[in-house]
Amino acid sequence: MFADKELGIYRNVLFGIVRNDMSSEEFKEDLEGLEVEPLCVISITDKIRDDVYDALKLFEGNGIKLKILSGDSAKAIQEVTNIIGWKIKDSDMITGNDLDNISDEQFKKIVMDNVIFARLKPEHKLRIIKTLKKDKIYTAMIGDGVNDLPAIKEADMGIAMEEGSSITKEVADIVLLKNKFSLLPSIFDEGNKIVNTVKSVGKLFITKISFVIYITLLSLSFSGFSADTPQSISLINVFGIALPAFIITVKKYRYFPDC
């Protein structure tokens, strides 16, 4: 009915008078037999956040693959993705029904090959996150509703919106204040800086330890000459570790094309 009226792209709430003599329990099971006299329809659509473009650019620029897991209809998602410039064909859309009653292997293939998933139930989202994690893929799940809760909890990094449900914020690792997607680049940036600084300094230290061990073993094995006197090693420490580690820590290298 909604599709006929071109309302398929919205979330629709129908208010009407039920004409059958059916209890609420009965018509939950038999929606087809329900006779309703419509009074009004409220159609709700999502507005694209202005800062989502920056976040998408950041993800694309850093090789982060996106998947949209939505409870909305395929049409509604298609409409939204068209606005952000993603041309998605009907054949590229996977719905919750497609994911029911399939083997783990088939499920994994569908999850890996597709980007947009519509009409998902919370258990579908959870299974998708679990499948990705099983394949050693680091996952971050962004959501706001209670239906995102299991997936946010399961993901390596759960991100909730400030306006989301309180229980979702409770289990999330990060809550985006004022629902700002534009905060994601700076969060990502900060995390990258910390991880890369620690990794780089670690590399310097372990390299120095390793080559001192090599030199010591070589000079012991062959009774040969070596430069591993305390002064030499401390001089190598200055140029090989102290100064580089200081520069790496102070410079805080940025990892983005716009730096």
Next chain:
Amino acid sequence: MKELITFVILSALVIVVAGYAGIYFAEKYYAINEKEIQMVMLTIMIITNIANYFSIVLPDAGKKCTDLSSLRTWNFTWIYIPAATGSDMLMINLVKEFYEIDYVRPDLWVLIMTISIISSFILYFAQVQI
């Protein structure tokens, strides 16, 4: 973890091999005393260590924004090189004395720079490939 171990093993190996290659060629082609051999090895290892630092920093600094200011910071190196080339300033003398840096003959610098540059390129390109 695998990347870290590969990096460390490769770097340490190149630095040590470069140092010992310096000793080998210095003994083979130059009349050289023990202190000078030590200085050759030490200088090669210091320069290769600096290349090791660049092999960590430059690939990560962003493909479009190589941070050249870090290269400028390596002006610190000019403390060591004058010391090893016999400069006689007060600060240089203090550094020389503290770290027991000796004068390195100009002809040995050819060997040192040749081995250092070759090993630095090997180190840098090997690490970037990883």
